[in-house]
Amino acid sequence: METDSVKVDSSLWVGTKRYRAVLSGWYFNWTELDKKNREKKTISVPISEVVAVAEGKAEVQPQKRAEDTDRDFTLFYVNRTRGGKRALWCLGRTEFCCPSRDLRDQWVTQLRTALKTHCPSRPRRLLVFVNPYGGKKRAKQVYRSLVAPLFELAGVSTHVVVTERANQARDHILKKDLTGFDGVICVGGDGMFSELLHGVIGRTQQEAGISEHDPTVMLQSCDLHIGIIPAGSTDCVCFATVGVNDPVTSALHIIIGDSQPLDVCSVHHHNTLVRYSVSLVGYGFYGDVLAESERLRWMGPLRYDLSGCLVYLCNRSYEGVVQYLPADPQLSSPRDNMRCLSGCRVCSESTEMLFPHSDSCSSLYSRQLSQYSIGSEGEWMSVEGRYRCVSLTCMSSSCPRSPKGLSPAAHLADGTGDLILVQDTDPLGFLTYLHRHTTSKDQFDLPFVEVHRVKAVRFTLPPGEEDDYHDEERERQSITEGAQGTPKMACNSDVESYGDGSQQYLAAEQEEPGMKDRRRKRRNFLCGLCCSKPPAVSVWNCDGELLPYTEIFCKVHGQLVRLFARGIEDEEGHEENKSCKGRCVLH
Numbered sequence: 001m002e003t004d005s006v007k008v009d010s011s012l013w014v015g016t017k018r019y020r021a022v023l024s025g026w027y028f029n030w031t032e033l034d035k036k037n038r039e040k041k042t043i044s045v046p047i048s049e050v051v052a053v054a055e056g057k058a059e060v061q062p063q064k065r066a067e068d069t070d071r072d073f074t075l076f077y078v079n080r081t082r083g084g085k086r087a088l089w090c091l092g093r094t095e096f097c098c099p100s101r102d103l104r105d106q107w108v109t110q111l112r113t114a115l116k117t118h119c120p121s122r123p124r125r126l127l128v129f130v131n132p133y134g135g136k137k138r139a140k141q142v143y144r145s146l147v148a149p150l151f152e153l154a155g156v157s158t159h160v161v162v163t164e165r166a167n168q169a170r171d172h173i174l175k176k177d178l179t180g181f182d183g184v185i186c187v188g189g190d191g192m193f194s195e196l197l198h199g200v201i202g203r204t205q206q207e208a209g210i211s212e213h214d215p216t217v218m219l220q221s222c223d224l225h226i227g228i229i230p231a232g233s234t235d236c237v238c239f240a241t242v243g244v245n246d247p248v249t250s251a252l253h254i255i256i257g258d259s260q261p262l263d264v265c266s267v268h269h270h271n272t273l274v275r276y277s278v279s280l281v282g283y284g285f286y287g288d289v290l291a292e293s294e295r296l297r298w299m300g301p302l303r304y305d306l307s308g309c310l311v312y313l314c315n316r317s318y319e320g321v322v323q324y325l326p327a328d329p330q331l332s333s334p335r336d337n338m339r340c341l342s343g344c345r346v347c348s349e350s351t352e353m354l355f356p357h358s359d360s361c362s363s364l365y366s367r368q369l370s371q372y373s374i375g376s377e378g379e380w381m382s383v384e385g386r387y388r389c390v391s392l393t394c395m396s397s398s399c400p401r402s403p404k405g406l407s408p409a410a411h412l413a414d415g416t417g418d419l420i421l422v423q424d425t426d427p428l429g430f431l432t433y434l435h436r437h438t439t440s441k442d443q444f445d446l447p448f449v450e451v452h453r454v455k456a457v458r459f460t461l462p463p464g465e466e467d468d469y470h471d472e473e474r475e476r477q478s479i480t481e482g483a484q485g486t487p488k489m490a491c492n493s494d495v496e497s498y499g500d501g502s503q504q505y506l507a508a509e510q511e512e513p514g515m516k517d518r519r520r521k522r523r524n525f526l527c528g529l530c531c532s533k534p535p536a537v538s539v540w541n542c543d544g545e546l547l548p549y550t551e552i553f554c555k556v557h558g559q560l561v562r563l564f565a566r567g568i569e570d571e572e573g574h575e576e577n578k579s580c581k582g583r584c585v586l587h
């Protein structure tokens with residue numbers, strides 16, 4: 001065996017075939033040799049994608065890991081296969097047999113040393129939240145059977161919390177000691193992700209002494225990574241950042257410590273933070289669909305399709321004034337057909353602009369610079385009209401229902417969002433718009449649709465409409481609740497104070513008296529829609545949560561959080577890699 005600090009080279013057996021194995025720099029390769037020592041096919045695994053190296057003929061399940069034949073070792077690594085058009089990851093496994101025990105020990109030591117050297121940022125300890133009630137209610141089973149064994153194999157230790165109430169995960173992250181954890185993981189859907197997002201951002205601002213409510217402030221980026229094991233209804237955040245919603249693929253991204261920065265939009269009402277969003281801040285159609293779907297939660301994931309059809313048939317549109325701050329059009333545009341893929345150039349170039357001189361400046365100085373650039377770029381634009389929907393998304397928001405998403409060319413980490421305005425149109429036109437989300441046709445190539453790449457958005461009701469809004473609210477209240485309850489209008493007092501003096505936004509699920517009224521009212525939203533006078537206002541859908549305010553201000557915070565993901569891999573790049581049985585060409 002040749003061995004020096006960068007290269008290890010020897011002959012090994014895999015089954016009945018002889019291979020020349022080489023560990024060199026960032027790769028471990030093994031090349032089949034024929035009887036005349038001529039080299040045949042090479043299999044190459046980047047060290048960054050090695051999951052574990054075990055002595056003997058090892059299996060994933062710990063109870064089967066007993067056979068320690070003293071000349072064998074087993075390599076576990078990321079393997080790619082196809083799930084429809086997307087690349088799914090699964091666990092590759094190859095058993096190597098060495099000529100001697102000494103050589104086997106050398107290989108195991110060298111491979112483990114390479115892992116430590118080349119992959120210093122892999123998570124070693126994770127805090128995992130499992131929502132037993134999300135999606136098809138299979139989160140516990142998904143975690144236990146598919147994910148936990150992989151974490152154990154890779155030597156990742158976990159503290160698992162099976163949630164007993166909504167917002168438990170968020171509150172845990174905000175208040176409990178997180179020392180020693182390298183990341184937080186949710187096993188659930190977009191709602192669970194949102195809990196982690198709010199916890200991680202809130203905690204980071206608390207510790208940095210930054211007020212989340214001030215819409216002009218530059219928030220502190222979060223170090224604690226978030227991982228998503230998809231087990232929800234839509235799983236939009238997972239799908240749009242990984243390319244598939246598959247628990248094993250996500251677990252492997254977490255294990256190898258992938259890191260994907262993500263833009264986050266803060267939503268404010270006056271000077272109060274209402275919520276954060278990564279995928280959709282939507283008024284009109286998407287708000288109405290969500291309001292209706294809450295009533296149908298018992299149906300599981302199908303509820304969105306049924307409520308989508310019902311709301312579509314109601315044929316609603318709403319007045320509004322939309323102001324937006326355009327992003328620099330020279331960097332990218334929502335119609336440039338440039339998809340944001342793993343290693344995206346637009347996102348990388350944005351990093352420098354979002355965090356200028358971040359290595360050389362103090363964080364306060366760089367915060368001020370970025371703040372200045374946000375305030376000084378572009379001029380606010382204003383449009384007023386009647387809209388089927390107004391949507392703001394910080395990323396493509398692709399999901400199984402719409403594989404290219406709300407805005408196919410949006411970027412995960414460029415510090416901008418895409419504002420999509422769908423003006424009132426005839427039912428067939430709107431159906432065409434919706435249907436194009438599911439085909440390769442451009443949904444923005446319609447005369448009643450406009451899309452803008454933006455840094456901030458303000459939505460207000462046209463002058464005079466606010467009165468209608470309040471009348472409407474009272475009317476709906478009296479229809480649905482027999483005119484008994486006087487709902488508390490949400491106001492700054494909805495901001496909750498924690499014992500440590502910090503303030504937090506008010507989550508929609510929180511059981512607070514005024515909120516209960518509002519939720520009941522939203523549940524009866526369609527009932528209101530079907531009554532004689534159509535409502536003047538819709539409701540905002542913020543990543544699957546209804547907002548208790550109509551007039552809002554949204555600001556995009558570039559790369560505020562980091563996920564254990566790497567963006568969508570270029571599907572073309574892995575054509576040869578179709579096997580999931582352990583031996584395939586990976587480069």
Ligand SMILES: CCCCCCCCCCCCC/C=C/[C@@H](O)[C@H](CO)NC(=O)CCCCCCCCCCCCCCC
Nearest residue numbers: 190234236279280304308309312397402434435437543544
């Ligand atoms: C003719 C087929 C049209 C299909 C149109 C599909 C458009 C799909 C666009 C998906 C956009 C997803 C945005 C992501 C939002 C998430 O942060 C959030 C939390 O999970 N999800 C929702 O709010 C859940 C929102 C779910 C919205 C689903 C809308 C389904 C519409 C169905 C309309 C059918 C009309 C048929 C008329 C006969």
Ligand SMILES: Nc1ncnc2c1ncn2[C@@H]1O[C@H](COP(=O)(O)OP(=O)(O)OP(=O)(O)O)[C@@H](O)[C@H]1O
Nearest residue numbers: 134135163164165188189190191192232233234235
């Ligand atoms: N133990 C619990 N009991 C009730 N609700 C919970 C519990 N744990 C979490 N939740 C809440 O359930 C909501 C929905 O959960 P989750 O996001 O996992 O699934 P989903 O709604 O089916 O998926 P999606 O958000 O993708 O549509 C979340 O907003 C979360 O706050």
Ligand SMILES: [Ca+2]
Nearest residue numbers: 263394411416
């Ligand atoms: Ca973006």
